Amino acid sequence: MGTNLHRLERDGTVSRRRLLGGIVSASIAGVAGCLTSDTADGSTLRIAKADPLNNEYQFFDGVILPHSPVAETLVYVDNEVQAEPWLATDWESSDARTWEFTLREGVQFHNGDELTAELLEEYFLAYEAERGLEVVDRGVQAVDDMVLQFELAEPNPKFPEETARHWMSVLHPDSTEEEVIATGPYQIEEHEIGSDFEAVRFDEYWGDQPGFERLELRDIQDDRTRRFELEAGNVDVAVEVSPDHVSAIEDDPELRVESFEQMRTFALWTNIYNSPTDDPDFRLALQHLIDQETFVEELLEDRYLPARGTIPPYVSWAAEDLPEYEHDMDRARELVEQSSYDGETVTIAVANRTINGDTFAEVFRDRLADVGVDTEVRMMEWSAYLDFTGSPENQLELGGASILDANVKGLLKRQYHSEGLLNLDLYRSEGTGMHNPGEAVDALIDAGIHDDDTDALREAQHRVREMTIGVPLFHDRIFVAMHEDVTGVEIAPVSNQAHWGNVAPTE
């Protein structure tokens, strides 16, 4: 019995060894097979980007189309944040309520159909009915073959600029979640909902033919992982690398980093309706805590443009010669002492996804401590941050003000007008707001938006700055890292729009 048992065990042991050996051999073979299948052929442009809206399947199936090389909008946004022709070559309105867009001739959808106003009317109406977003307000109709008319509920002189938004991307009415039919330089070849996509060159594209035959777009959320993929040679372009990684990437002779202005201004925002930030002396003290040039130089390796106001200087109507406040800690201390500040703890709210937000907050916390102000820094997850900074309890918040279409005037309204979206709730419910100084500035912003009065807009910026509503810090940039053999990358200042079709291999 004992002998038989031993034999069985021996037999069993041999069998298990063989089995294990087989598994190991198969695994090695599998790995080897996978490794050899993952090579780039040079004719494919591989892009890694992290889109905060990547899961927005309900709009475009997980692909942010205007950011992508697949779909296009009626207008594009140039480097001065001005609308320029894209699928529309011209637009006009007599009353800013009814807008007519003349479509570009000779544009084909990926399924071969010509771009016509009739198809767009059908698409936008279907889209509106299905999605329920107020894309077209009151109506859209084809005036003739190539002229599309939008009827708005209210006059909006900046409507053309707003059509640069991703949800105004032009799709064929036959588009489905599974099959996106658009007009871009690449057409989707394979795409599963929620995953990366592969596209091929669209031979009938109306513009110049793209420089690559194929394109792969990978959504990689973590910025380190995007950088690693680039360094490993698995992607050609990594969009939005962290500014902290730029120096290290630039050390690699095969890589380079380019940066592009973004319509986003980073600031320490003040709630002018809560104590102690409602006190002009306290707010003025905040202005003297830092010098923007030094701030950018020391904390941001001089990679950003120091900000004087909310609107970046490359916007044509940005106010010049805004008041400057010198870094002067003694003056700041004096102002705090003469303010109504009574020793309470002041909260600085920061969203935890803000790059270097904790470092910026610490700078302000330390400087405020030096002038006798007790502060607490509250790092919050995004949703909690939105909740807190929209409440009357908000005092100081570190964050960016941005707009994702060419309607920069809309940014001014959102931030500082009583009916602006950041102020509206509290203004209507309590007669207060957050950053809105009152009727005079409201009137200036209204004049700027409705009458295209750029002097009024400049005056509004002056008033806001004089009233020290927030400490502007820097104008944001986006960093794009790429291999030396790729050229033509250019990111627009809003919404990560890019002409990906212009990207080509280096000659």
Next chain:
Amino acid sequence: MFARYLVSRVASVIGVLFAVSVITYGLIHLTPGDPAETILTQQLEQPPTPQQVEEFRAEQGLDEPVYIQYVHWLGDVLQGDLGVSYYNDRSVSALMIEALPATVELAVAGMLVSLAIALPAGVLSAVYQNTRIDRISQIVALLGVSVPNFWLGFMLILVFSIYLGVLPVSGVGGLDHLILPAIALGTGMAAVVTRLVRTSMLEVMEAEYIDTARSAGLSERIVIWKHTLRNALIPVVTVVGLQFGRVLNGTVVIEIVFDRPGLGALLVEAIFARDYPVVQGVVLLTAVVFVVSNFCVDLLYKRLDPRVTLGEQAQ
């Protein structure tokens, strides 16, 4: 006896899942942040108007009291409907079914890695107690427990993907995409299990039947690997079973680092977006996995130790 055990076990499972769902529902509603504001801000790329917020709340039933929302959700779940994501309008079940394979694949691979490290290391450590091998094994185990798995993940990428260029950085695909995430995930657990195997082995090695086995002339290899290890594995199985839940939680970070579209990544996005139905669905599924893995552990007990009877255990 076994039938009674099963009935009692199912009843406790239902109780646990109910409690988990109530606690999760309560906690996520207590967390600051409004789904309407958060989701609309991301979708519209600007703060929503009060009217848009109101419409969203009405459409998703968020304007009702929390307990009513919970009752509606529970009613749907009992009919097999986990609801629809606020964020992308897709059914929660479909989202989880899409994400599940990548996570299960990673969790199983992580478990295998941890066992492949822990069993030999634990046994060697016990057999060569208080020698250099034992000390090295303990130091490695301590390091394994102490090192955060996301950091280890980045280090593995640096070494194997960037410097050596032999494995992919991220994504899903073949076996090669699984190796680094599985190591990053499995190492922490391997450290725990190594120490447990060692302790358990040392206890069993002092038992009389081991002396008997040796005096019967069995080789040391048979004594250690067959008689000692098998009996030492009983407490290890319990921990490994429970660790499976921990491994699932560990995938949350690993999936982000290695850009794997699994349940962990889905849960993180859902929490950030305050997408309550998805959070509830994923947490419920995780609870089910915990409960089922516990049940499997009990069944394994019986297999490893025939003296154990599940009915008695239930009593």
